[in-house]
Amino acid sequence: MKRYQLEIRVVPRAGLLDPQGKAIHHALHALGYAAVEGVRVGKAIALELEASSEDAARAQAEEMCRKLLANPVTEDFQIAVMGEAAPTGRRA
Amino acid sequence: MSGRLVVVTFPGSNCDQDCYHAVELAGGEPSYLWHREHGLAGADAVVLPGGFSYGDYLRAGAIARFSPTMEDVITFARRGGPVLAICNGFQIACEAGLLPGALIRNRTLRFHAFDQHLRVENNETLWTSSYERGQILRMPVAHGEGNYEADRETLDGLDGEGRVLFRYVDAAGRVTEEGNPNGSANAIAGIVNQEGNVMGLMPHPDRAMEAALGSVDGRGIFESLVRHLSAVGAR
Numbered sequence: 001m002k003r004y005q006l007e008i009r010v011v012p013r014a015g016l017l018d019p020q021g022k023a024i025h026h027a028l029h030a031l032g033y034a035a036v037e038g039v040r041v042g043k044a045i046a047l048e049l050e051a052s053s054e055d056a057a058r059a060q061a062e063e064m065c066r067k068l069l070a071n072p073v074t075e076d077f078q079i080a081v082m083g084e085a086a087p088t089g090r091r092a
Numbered sequence: 093m094s095g096r097l098v099v100v101t102f103p104g105s106n107c108d109q110d111c112y113h114a115v116e117l118a119g120g121e122p123s124y125l126w127h128r129e130h131g132l133a134g135a136d137a138v139v140l141p142g143g144f145s146y147g148d149y150l151r152a153g154a155i156a157r158f159s160p161t162m163e164d165v166i167t168f169a170r171r172g173g174p175v176l177a178i179c180n181g182f183q184i185a186c187e188a189g190l191l192p193g194a195l196i197r198n199r200t201l202r203f204h205a206f207d208q209h210l211r212v213e214n215n216e217t218l219w220t221s222s223y224e225r226g227q228i229l230r231m232p233v234a235h236g237e238g239n240y241e242a243d244r245e246t247l248d249g250l251d252g253e254g255r256v257l258f259r260y261v262d263a264a265g266r267v268t269e270e271g272n273p274n275g276s277a278n279a280i281a282g283i284v285n286q287e288g289n290v291m292g293l294m295p296h297p298d299r300a301m302e303a304a305l306g307s308v309d310g311r312g313i314f315e316s317l318v319r320h321l322s323a324v325g326a327r
Contacts, residue, residue, distance in 0.1 A: 012196075016241060017275065019197050068158070071151055071187070073194040074241055 003085035011042030095321030107142035118314035140181025153183030182292035193242030199275030222312035229309035231300035240276035258282035
């Protein structure tokens, strides 16, 4: 088994009102960043897990997203495998 | 007899005592159940109270939905047992799939804690039989994530089947932008599932039970439920 580092991004579904994104959008405009055309705010979940392969790690994360990490009514998710994590240190 | 109503307490629930008291005032027999216990046997109805279960971490209700007691509540509901889901309880019920849709951040981004007017949209349910259709109620709201969202098909179904029981309105009873502070789709404040046995609402009937506290408009929900239980022969 290997340890993988994953980053899961959960974002409000396209088309759904994102009040936080809207407020930040307004604030950026107020600061003079007139070029900003849209802001969406989600969350990033970093997790480490053991799996036999990268695909297996991804499949596990996908199941976690469907069950708990994202709400299918309002959110979409993306999973990125960032790489293999360093093996856990053993005490001498 | 009056019916045994079990109030589930999650870590972070803060309206369980209000709900217990409300059940007593309506003539039911309340009891508490800690969220890790399997003790629904003999319950005639379940109340999921308001609060901040698990600190609202991840999403409001997302973690509470996996409490051991919730497994039993889901089974109870699927068998037709009445479940009253208030505020955080409504969020938990949506996360658990007992009710359609989801509750997202208020469009104002602010936590709302004030009295709100509601209109009774359907009084032919076990939850609303004590009210008149079109009756205007006033009861407290206290939430940061009360903005009800669902896809178009779900919203059409809720409206077409009379499953929107309460809508946010202004003092005159009209659906307006100002009367719908959290931005809920179709100004939805409370809904029932298709079978009619699970009801969720964001406002707090449990905090509108006594004139000394400003409103008695919440009594109708608890009284309707207790009357229903006694009509169907709950012990």
